[in-house]
Amino acid sequence: MKLKEGLTNEDKKMMRSVFWRSWTMNISRTGATQYHAVGVMYTLMPVINRFYKTKEEKADALVRHTTWFNATMHINNFIMGLVAAMERQNSEEESFDDSSITAVKASLMGPLSGIGDAFFWGILRVIAAGIGISIASTGSAMGAIVFLALYNIPAFIIHYYALYSGYSVGETFIQRMYQSGGMQILTKASSLLGLMMMGSMTASNVKFKTILEVGVKGSEEVMMIQDYLDQLFVGLVPLIVTLLAFWLLRKKVNVNVVMFGIMFLGIILGLLGVC
Structure with missing residues (x-):
């Protein structure tokens, strides 16, 4: 709530409107040169x-934002707040x-998307899905509800x-982050944690x-192929399937x-009695 302490009532009203409108960004795709621009x-x-009073000023501002834009949803609002300032x-x-407004937008898309993609798609979604799937595997419909809640509540906040x-924070944020090395640390840590979670999920x-x-031959005993596969490498075939995909x-x-292809392969192997 400290973020709002220095804002006037007009600022808060404006930011609320920006917030609700921002949900439309990722559904407006108008081609390679204007990705999410609308x-x-x-x-x-x-x-x-x-902030702009004349039609000419408003038109110039709109034209400025017809450039290509794409950043991870939920975290792209940081750029919108920065651009508003x-x-x-x-x-x-x-x-x-x-x-400099366009330059800051372009320079922040990559670093913030690196953090956002790793966290939202590689960590938060995987953790929420893992917990939801575990609950759903018991036959409970709460699995879907838990998944949606665990992912969407933090994402919304x-x-x-x-x-x-x-x-x-205004326009000096990117300079402070790069000078302190904080952007590189956050990106690296999020990527590593995301890869670990993806491996665990697989x-x-x-x-x-x-x-x-x-x-x-000459014995009633049989050799189970799965036992020998496990002796070689537990989860060898799933790993091969994942790497092939x-x-x-x-x-x-x-x-x-x-x-x-994987689904049909599973059906065929099941009908043949392989698995």
């Missing part, structure tokens, strides 16, 4: 309408270089306060157990082809 302009309209400064200072923090949820058995995706094979 959503960005719609999100910033309360800022532009408040810079638009305000631009409207108040004649000497302000408005090209971060999406909200990222906007206010961006507006509060080991827990990709399953393959063959029921093939081989008879021993990643390899196919890197070769630009459509994800639906990979998904249905």
